[in-house]
Amino acid sequence: MKRACAMLVAALLVAAAPLRAAEIPPDQRRSGYSFMGPDSKAMQDDDTANPGMLWVLDGEALWNKRPGAANNACADCHGDARASMKGVAARYPAFDKALGRPVDLEQRINLCRAQHQQAPALDYESHDLLALSAFIANQSRGMPITPDGDSQLAPFIARGHELFMQRQGQLNLACANCHDDNWDKRLAGAAITQGQPTGYPMYRLEWQTLGSLQRRLRGCMTGIRAQAYNYGAPELVELELYLMSRAAGMPIETPAVRP
Amino acid sequence: MANSLVPVVLLAAGTLAITSMARADTLVPYTVVGDGIPQSLTGRPGDAARGRALVLDRTSTCILCHSGPFPNVKFQGDLAPNLAGVGSRWSASQLRLRLVDASRFNPATIMPSFYRVDGLVHVGQNWRDKPILSAEQIEDIVAYLATLRD
Numbered sequence: 001m002k003r004a005c006a007m008l009v010a011a012l013l014v015a016a017a018p019l020r021a022a023e024i025p026p027d028q029r030r031s032g033y034s035f036m037g038p039d040s041k042a043m044q045d046d047d048t049a050n051p052g053m054l055w056v057l058d059g060e061a062l063w064n065k066r067p068g069a070a071n072n073a074c075a076d077c078h079g080d081a082r083a084s085m086k087g088v089a090a091r092y093p094a095f096d097k098a099l100g101r102p103v104d105l106e107q108r109i110n111l112c113r114a115q116h117q118q119a120p121a122l123d124y125e126s127h128d129l130l131a132l133s134a135f136i137a138n139q140s141r142g143m144p145i146t147p148d149g150d151s152q153l154a155p156f157i158a159r160g161h162e163l164f165m166q167r168q169g170q171l172n173l174a175c176a177n178c179h180d181d182n183w184d185k186r187l188a189g190a191a192i193t194q195g196q197p198t199g200y201p202m203y204r205l206e207w208q209t210l211g212s213l214q215r216r217l218r219g220c221m222t223g224i225r226a227q228a229y230n231y232g233a234p235e236l237v238e239l240e241l242y243l244m245s246r247a248a249g250m251p252i253e254t255p256a257v258r259p
Numbered sequence: 260m261a262n263s264l265v266p267v268v269l270l271a272a273g274t275l276a277i278t279s280m281a282r283a284d285t286l287v288p289y290t291v292v293g294d295g296i297p298q299s300l301t302g303r304p305g306d307a308a309r310g311r312a313l314v315l316d317r318t319s320t321c322i323l324c325h326s327g328p329f330p331n332v333k334f335q336g337d338l339a340p341n342l343a344g345v346g347s348r349w350s351a352s353q354l355r356l357r358l359v360d361a362s363r364f365n366p367a368t369i370m371p372s373f374y375r376v377d378g379l380v381h382v383g384q385n386w387r388d389k390p391i392l393s394a395e396q397i398e399d400i401v402a403y404l405a406t407l408r409d
Binding site for chain 2: 188227
């Protein structure tokens with residue numbers, strides 16, 4: 001009774017609700033991989049068992065196809081992806097000078113389709129866009145996340161950070177409440193983890209398919225009963241950007257496996 | 260939004276009472292006295308058996324964060340205290356206010372306010388302007404929690 005009264009007084013005195021929100025120190029950052037059981041880890045580690053590799057192989061085939069009126073393939077301009085795409089996914093989203101804003105890897109691929117191939121844009125979560133982005137990101141596997149250094153990105157990263165800290169939805173929770181403050185805990189038995197973006201697109205066992213980082217973020221938003229932003233929305237790209245800057249130096253795992 | 264909750268501050272018998280005239284169409288009005296809500300939101304006692312089922316139902320969200328005296332329930336959270344014994348630690352009045360608006364006890368809490376529709380941001384279409392639980396559900400859960408005694 002006394003304790004509750006004291007807490008109530010404290011509640012009335014403190015006007016704004018502060019978040020604990022200690023940012024995770026660099027030496028304590030952990031990929032979602034390290035929270036998984038041995039079976040899921042083994043599935044990710046073995047390319048013949050990792051279902052995501054099917055998309056990577058399809059992406060390689062698409063790399064050499066000529067889908068648009070311009071009758072050219074990604075390979076016609078970019079050559080061997082093993083060389084030209086090495087490290088690219090590790091620095092996306094990147095600043096697009098012509099658009100004056102950051103674009104994520106999926107948007108970058110669609111820009112090339114529109115501008116250089118005269119081919120229609122591919123939808124997020126379509127098989128072909130997942131395959132191409134998985135193939136490109138796989139070329140960065142093992143490389144450290146190295147955010148685009150363009151200073152014009154700063155306000156977009158700041159906005160992503162704000163979104164990460166913002167309580168939202170009917171459950172009134174911020175991303176940070178779970179992924180900064182409670183990553184060592186369990187939500188209904190499932191590890192919460194730090195929400196690191198190291199493995200995308202990734203194969204989620206619950207989805208039974210590969211999915212983009214935006215799909216994962218939309219899932220977390222719906223989980224707290226917030227209105228999920230539409231695919232491609234600037235807010236989702238800002239969140240991706242913030243997550244990648246938060247994960248700078250962590251190795252890319254694409255295609256990761258997650259429960 | 261600002262006028263959806265009109266707090267009327269009264270000094271009653273030395274305790275601070277705040278009457279929330281919540282949006283009449285969504286929330287029934289209730290009166291906070293001290294650190295609780297002494298009156299049932301429905302005017303009737305809740306049903307503890309229904310309350311137990313609600314606490315165990317994932318859509319009520321409790322066991323995402325809490326564990327409790329439920330030996331046969333597999334997936335329970337560890338973000339929050341075990342609910343065993345809460346009926347000894349807290350009065351029904353305190354439990355009711357905790358469920359209605361846990362931020363009154365701890366402004367930084369992660370526990371959602373189950374009977375509040377103001378002050379929320381970017382709520383999904385399906386859930387907008389609705390409390391997480393109805394007045395009846397709150398009363399059922401209060402009745403159940405009150406039975407969890409050491």
